[in-house]
Amino acid sequence: MIIAINGRNLAAHPGESVLDVARRGGIRIPTLCHHEGLETWGGCRLCVVETRRPGAKAARVAPACLFPVRDGLAVETDTPRIHRIRAMLLDLLLARCPEAERIRELAGEYGVGRTSFAERERPDKCILCNICVRACAAVGAHAIATAGRGAAGRVSPAFGEDAVDCVGCGACALSCPTGAIEMVDGEALRRIWGRTFERVRCSACGRPALTDAHVALLVRRSGLPAETFARCERCRREQTSRRFLDLVTAVKP
Amino acid sequence: MSKRLVVTPARCIGCRTCEIACAFSHPAGGGPGPSRIRAFPVRPPERGIPVVCLQCDAAACVRVCPTDALRRDDRTGAILHSEEHCILCRACVAACPFGNVGYDEMQRRVHKCDLCGGDPQCARYCPSRALEQVD
Numbered sequence: 612m613i614i615a616i617n618g619r620n621l622a623a624h625p626g627e628s629v630l631d632v633a634r635r636g637g638i639r640i641p642t643l644c645h646h647e648g649l650e651t652w653g654g655c656r657l658c659v660v661e662t663r664r665p666g667a668k669a670a671r672v673a674p675a676c677l678f679p680v681r682d683g684l685a686v687e688t689d690t691p692r693i694h695r696i697r698a699m700l701l702d703l704l705l706a707r708c709p710e711a712e713r714i715r716e717l718a719g720e721y722g723v724g725r726t727s728f729a730e731r732e733r734p735d736k737c738i739l740c741n742i743c744v745r746a747c748a749a750v751g752a753h754a755i756a757t758a759g760r761g762a763a764g765r766v767s768p769a770f771g772e773d774a775v776d777c778v779g780c781g782a783c784a785l786s787c788p789t790g791a792i793e794m795v796d797g798e799a800l801r802r803i804w805g806r807t808f809e810r811v812r813c814s815a816c817g818r819p820a821l822t823d824a825h826v827a828l829l830v831r832r833s834g835l836p837a838e839t840f841a842r843c844e845r846c847r848r849e850q851t852s853r854r855f856l857d858l859v860t861a862v863k864p
Numbered sequence: 865m866s867k868r869l870v871v872t873p874a875r876c877i878g879c880r881t882c883e884i885a886c887a888f889s890h891p892a893g894g895g896p897g898p899s900r901i902r903a904f905p906v907r908p909p910e911r912g913i914p915v916v917c918l919q920c921d922a923a924a925c926v927r928v929c930p931t932d933a934l935r936r937d938d939r940t941g942a943i944l945h946s947e948e949h950c951i952l953c954r955a956c957v958a959a960c961p962f963g964n965v966g967y968d969e970m971q972r973r974v975h976k977c978d979l980c981g982g983d984p985q986c987a988r989y990c991p992s993r994a995l996e997q998v999d
Contacts, residue, residue, distance in 0.1 A: 649951065742951075749931055750953045780953050780955075781952075782951050782953035829959065833955070835924060835959055847960070852904035
């Protein structure tokens, strides 16, 4: 099927979203919560576009990430109406996270230098994109979720307590686009979400690697033997080289 | 997949040119990136053992990835890592039984051999044909 984005005809496949087709065609639509590896969430609304189905009288505003393609669909990604909506969203986000660089940059692009709302009293960098929550679920820990509403919205472990289901893998902190999640790595310990985890040392070099709870989760989910995770990747590689060396010396060239 | 990267450790002289070729063909942060191949020196006599991703059939890295960030490219046969799909859980790094998936802490990036899109530079620059691109 064919859809038109900004007057350009682009091939689309059933099941794709407007955002998928736009990205493939090199048309930029700003997003905050979209992540290729995670389930589409549609939470940030920054990807809103104007869509018009064939025969429709008026254009509708819809998030491109969730809007399924259909033949003859016409999309406009950067009209004054869309620009206004995005500027408002960024204005609100800037009040929430005045220190998040990503938001400041994007807001600047949409002509918002300073928020017209009251800044939060103790702002953090969390823009509620939910990538950490979905990453945590993908890892299989389900330790964090969104909580609260409006300005009090936040990502939190259940009941605001220490994250009992967290395994300390750190995927949430590393995939956070604004660096809002604090993870402190020490020689033997890792602190995150109010928990302190023991880091397992590589059985060969002694370097601290994964947390004990992360190893337990990986063993449970992958079915791989626990020995796989006893050495760090560098020492496992060296071990591979020694195995190859044994083979080479066994079969003389 | 018409070609294969063949490693013949007995021919390796341990010069580690492959590592340099790899690092320069995968730049990161404005300079050469972390090499995906490693030639472990063995001496005496002067030799080396190159270790690089085997692009396993039932690969552990693919199996443990929760977001399908590791997928086989049918054209080259390489298992490719997609940064857009990756959530940096590093399960692949931990799971590879050969230690062939790495994590760059500075760049926050998982890296593994991608066979350079079908023209592995390590093989191109290997002076002793320990690494070869074979039909």
